[in-house]
Amino acid sequence: MLWRALSWLKQKLDERVQKFVIRVLSAGPVPKHVAFVMDGNRRYARANHMKVQQGHSDGFVALRRLLGICLQLNVRCVSVYAFAIDNFKRPSEEVDALMALAEAKLRELCQHGDLLQQYGVRLNVIGRVDMLPESVREAVRVAEDLTRHNDRAILNLCMPYASRDEMTRAVQDAAQEKIDLGTxxxxxxxxxxxxxLMTSVAGSPPLDVLVRTSGVQRLSDYMLWQSCEGVQLHFSTTYWPEFGLSDFLPIILDYQRKQWCL
Structure with missing residues (x-):
């Protein structure tokens, strides 16, 4: 009983400390749009002797955690690289598990009282949605419809996504628009x-900060156009499921320092 009481007290103290830190940070300049490459789920699972599926599930918990932090900081838009088009090349067992997880979590995100409703967040699923299984596409439609009128913040789930595909389609759509208008x-x-661009169509502000976890220092075909000018890139060695405020804090402080130096 004493151990449980001490554990509960530590959790409450940690929550109060986190709220205080976030309140202090939010008093300074805050990026309007932050993007995450949620990398390291599989390596996290292997390091902790888990199944890969558990690593992805814990990665979703991290997404909720970081989304909550960003919303408390008043970040206007959060974009996450949830599933690359190339990920379909992974073993079918892993892809099927990811699709099932995506469907379940999309429905969970839109439950009454969840973060999206609490903070007035509009959900956009950006990418080749036509490549998803029908059950996942239906979950996408429900989630986007339920949050369509939320206007305080934006969450972009990029799945299945590739930046080169996004740019190719943007060029095609721009050319077709000119033809249709007869200019x-x-x-x-x-x-x-x-x-x-898919992010522009979704109403996202320009990207300010892009973070990739797990120590890998490349963009992996994610938001290449959006990252080409003035965007701060940060590469964290922490695996995504373990990424939290202590990892995000120096990134926000660095952003604020650079804004103050402008």
């Missing part, structure tokens, strides 16, 4: 591509 100038310009 004399059919030259596709940078602003036309920007307008048709």
């Amino acid at each position: 004399r100038n059919t030259m596709v310009e940078e602003k036309d591509i920007e307008k048709h």
Whole structure:
């Protein structure tokens, strides 16, 4: 009983400390749009002698944790690399487990009283949704419809996503728009591509900070266009399921330091 009481007290103290830290941070400049490459779920699972599926499930817990922190900081938009188009090449058992997890968690995210409703977050699923199983596509439709009128913040789940695919489609859509409008100038310009990016269509503000976990220092075909100018890139050695405020804190402090130096 004493151990449980001490554990409960420590948890409450940790929560109060976290709320205090977040309150202090939110008094300074805060990025409007933060993107995460949620890397390291499988290595985390292997390191902790778990099944890969458990690593992905714990990764979703981390997503909820970081989303809550970002919303308390008043970050306007959070984007996460949930599933790459190339991930379909993984073993079918793992892909099927990921699809089942995505369906379950999409439905869970939209339950009454969940973070999305609590903070007025609109959910967008960005990518080749047509490649998802029908049951997952239905969960996507329900989730997007339920949060359509939320306007305080945005959560972009990028799945199945590839930046080169996004840019290719943006160019195609921009060219088709000019043809449909019958404009004399059919030259596709940078602003036309920007307008048709999936993140732009979803109403996202320009990207400010991109974070990749697990120590890997590459973008892996994620938001290449959005990251090309003025975006702060951060590579954390922490596996995604273990990533928390203590890892995010120096990233936000670095952002604030650079903003104050402008």
